[in-house]
Amino acid sequence: RxxxxxxxxxxxxxxxxxxxxxxxxxxxxxxxxxxxxxxxxxxxxxxxxxxxxxxxxxxxxxxxxxxxxxxxxxxxxxxxxxxxxxxxxxxxxxxxxxxxxxxxxxxxxxxxxxxxxxxxxxxxxxxxxxxxxxxxxxxxxxxxxxxxxxxxxxxxxxxxxxxxxxxxxxxxxxxxxxxxxxxxxxxxxxxxxxxxxxxxxxxxxxxxxxxxxxxxxxxxxxxxxxxxxxxxxxxxxxxGVYAISWSPDSSRLISASGDKTVKLWDVGAGTAVTTFNMGADVADQQLGCLWQKDYFLSVSLSGFINYLDKNNPDRPIRVIKGHSKSIQSLTVHKNEGRTYIYSGSHDGHINILSYSLTFPVHYWDAETGDNDDFLGKGHSNQVSKMVVDDTNQLVTCSMDDTLRYTDLNKKEYSASDLVKMDFQPKSVSVAPGGLTLAVCIGQVVLLKDKKKVFTLEGLDYEPAAGAIHPGGSTAAVGGADGKVHLYSIQGNTLKKDSTTMEAKGPVTDMAYSNDGAYLAVTDEKKVVTVFSVADGYSVKNDFYGHHAKIMTVAWSPDNEHFASSGMDNMVYVWTVSDADTRIKLPDTHRLHHVSGLAWIDEHTLVTTSLDATVKQWTVKF
Structure with missing residues (x-):
């Protein structure tokens, strides 16, 4: 093709x-x-x-x-x-x-x-x-x-x-x-x-x-x-002292220690001129340092890179944050002219990358790419899926068997907005009106306003992925049986519809287009099937091209295009109305498959992978 x-x-x-x-x-x-x-x-x-x-x-x-x-x-x-x-x-x-x-x-x-x-x-x-x-x-x-x-x-x-x-x-x-x-x-x-x-x-x-x-x-x-x-x-x-680095003029050096400090030494006098206190947590142990030009850098056990300030030793000039472990999930959110990329890693860490888009829209201003993370204690295990709801809450599900709702304006984890699940949640989706659908191993849970209101159990299939229609009236659940099961949301209950659709193999991921017109379903047999909602979920098109199991799918804001990534390390961008035209992003993350996909605008795609990096791509049709 x-x-x-x-x-x-x-x-x-x-x-x-x-x-x-x-x-x-x-x-x-x-x-x-x-x-x-x-x-x-x-x-x-x-x-x-x-x-x-x-x-x-x-x-x-x-x-x-x-x-x-x-x-x-x-x-x-x-x-x-x-x-x-x-x-x-x-x-x-x-x-x-x-x-x-x-x-x-x-x-x-x-x-x-x-x-x-x-x-x-x-x-x-x-x-x-x-x-x-x-x-x-x-x-x-x-x-x-x-x-x-x-x-x-x-x-x-x-x-x-x-x-x-x-x-x-x-x-x-x-x-x-x-x-x-x-x-x-x-x-x-x-x-x-x-x-x-x-x-x-x-x-x-x-x-x-x-x-x-x-x-x-x-x-x-x-x-x-x-x-x-x-x-x-x-x-x-x-x-213990882990690292030392000399000044360019050979008169001083910096040292990094497990006592969570970095010291600046006058070597001739044998005395510390400045002590940089890096924190009280185990993660604040200092394991590396570098004196380069006028910069003093140190690396904490957390992986954070600190730019030290000798005029203000308790407060670094800047701290480079991000991920040091593989990234498993991703979502994008826009708020007041800034774009935020949220990514979750397999150690439970969620990173916030923010920047403002300058004109033209798909030009990225590298100067403003700031990393941050949420305050407080978050997930203790892999963050499997994340999505932002209509009230500016980041909804995340994790292998620690919890769902979390985190207020993006406060950027702080809250103990009260934690929902414990009976089984490990694999995917989460949201719709207006406070609705959340969590697909867990062996059960499907509907939540409203952060509370469980309905649970489907004893299913005759293993649920693998789920999506709520943007209109909030239908929940689609994809199974390891290769079928998509539809449920209507009636009040606080899920009622099974007579309609089930066939995917080409065990379902791996699914997503409704932003306007609710289409449902894209990916499977282990390397196919993306797009169903047309208004036509009673008839098949609009099948998309072939991946050479291995497809892992994730994401719709462009234009509702005409979507991206998929597979275990073949490939990312393709597809056109709904034309299954023969596809755009291939080669070598997105060379060493690993892409674990997360999200669109910033119709020409800008973000990818994450197990290499702990986030990449942003300009896509031209």
Whole structure:
């Protein structure tokens, strides 16, 4: 069948870093000072430091990526994954062409360092046969040996001035000092009593620092490796120190700690100039930091990226929020000239992305893309579906067996607007007059004004998806039996209609067009069937094109077009009256299928995926 391939402009709202409790997160900085980078899943995310709404994503690793670092030239990035693969790729082209790929050892890579001429790379981690390697970037041939540790090496750095020196830090509570090239082990640095999480040379090479789970930061002479001092006397922090980053002039450094603070140190005096208090929650532990140009960045266990303000240490200049876990659901809402994208992830987190649309309508102003989240305690498990009702409430259903109604003007979860369900809800839809239809495993529940008023149980089919007609008179429920069952809403009850329609296979999702004229039904047999409501739900058209089970469907505001996404990682935009014309959005989210679809206007489609990113596409007919 003919279709048009859409090479559309799209905008990426990047994921946050993937975080793990008690594990340091390495942030990379580009030598020109414009970008910073981190990893999430199989992706490397590059963000503009002045405007983090500008982002680029590299998705070529086959395994979870753990660390990425710019070459000092700025032209290449080396990224390493859990299998021990290192990929060196181009930063200047949009395609990020692969230059070289190596496997220095088998196992998780934890840190990477380059020599200042961008010719040699050191890699450390959890190798089975060794914990580190140093090699030439263009041939992979060895330029020394990383020895001297008997446990995982967490961190490595190379002095950026000659004569070269290399340092490592390990779970064996020691650092190690090497001379080269070729790099040879000289001696152990035995000054810590806990895991050494991070080791870093000052940019001028005169000093290096080691940071440890023993709350200490030790300063050494960069050329000889002799101990010079410890920061803060007995201890630098009241918790393990996970990361350190030097100032460009080599006189100061910042440190990130499990005590939920970041400190700014005057290295010569050995004292903390500023302490940034990041909060009281476990999620506020600080696991990574980067000093880039005039910016101090830190990363919380929550994945939030903090831009610290030394003039106001208890209040960051900005906090980049978003998702660090896979996104499962999505809806869009417009309010007073602003557009809000609500997305829910598999850890129960709901993110609010807001911006104002400028003229022309489908031009997106990246400057205003702000992320936020609701106050208070929300869902404790995956948010499966979400929709906004006519009273500006966000209605969400979750695997924690609840429905929540959240007032979008207040942006705060409310304990009283929580409805506990008997079974896990899979889908939720709303209609004017306070109506909500929740399709749960084994039952269908009608709610009115946030209260359950009617439950269908003991059904002879397994309900899978549901939709209320915008007029509020009919509820359609799609089943694993491949049928669509209609119920009329009479007062507070659901009455079974004699009409049932046939889909081509077990139903996966369904939606009425905004004007109520059509019902689109997707199924496991890769077909979208559109029924015409006024014609007694006769079939208007069948839409073929997906190569795998279809997951979700969303109607354009024009009621003439709708989008579908499938397990084939494809998104198609269809025209109701012409089943042969379809627009294909290629490579929407390269690594995973699209989990959520929503329209902002008739030319702007938003997609979400398990890669924790939100993307916006311009669709032209």
């Amino acid at each position: 003919p279709y048009m391939i859409l090479t559309s402009h799209h905008h990426v709202f990047a994921s946050l870093p993937q975080m793990e409790r008690g594990v340091a997160k390495v942030l990379g900085g580009d030598p020109k000072g414009n970008n910073f980078l981190y990893t999430n899943g199989k992706s490397v995310i590059i963000r503009n430091i002045d405007n983090p709404a500008i982002a680029d994503i590299y998705t070529e690793h086959a395994h979870q990526v753990t660390v990425a670092k710019y070459a000092p030239s700025g032209f290449y990035i080396a990224s390493g994954d859990v299998s021990g693969k290192i990929r060196i790729w181009d930063t200047t082209q949009k395609e990020h062409l692969l230059k070289y790929e190596y496997q220095p050892f088998g196992g998780r890579i934890k840190d990477i360092a380059w020599t200042e001429d961008s010719k040699r790379i050191a890699v450390v981690g959890e190798g089975r046969e060794k914990f580190g390697a140093v090699f030439l970037w263009d041939t992979g041939s060895s330029v020394g040996e990383i020895a001297g540790h008997f446990k995982v090496i967490n961190s490595v750095d190379i002095k950026q001035t000659r004569p070269y020196r290399l340092i490592t830090g390990s779970d064996d509570s020691c650092g190690a000092f090497f001379e080269g090239p070729p790099f040879k082990f000289k001696f152990t640095l035995p000054d810590h009593s806990g895991f050494v999480n991070c080791v870093r040379f000052s940019p001028d090479g005169t000093r290096f620092a080691t940071a440890s789970a023993d709350y200490q930061i030790v300063i050494y002479d960069g050329k000889t490796g002799e101990k010079v001092s410890t920061l803060g006397g007995e201890k630098a922090h009241d918790g």
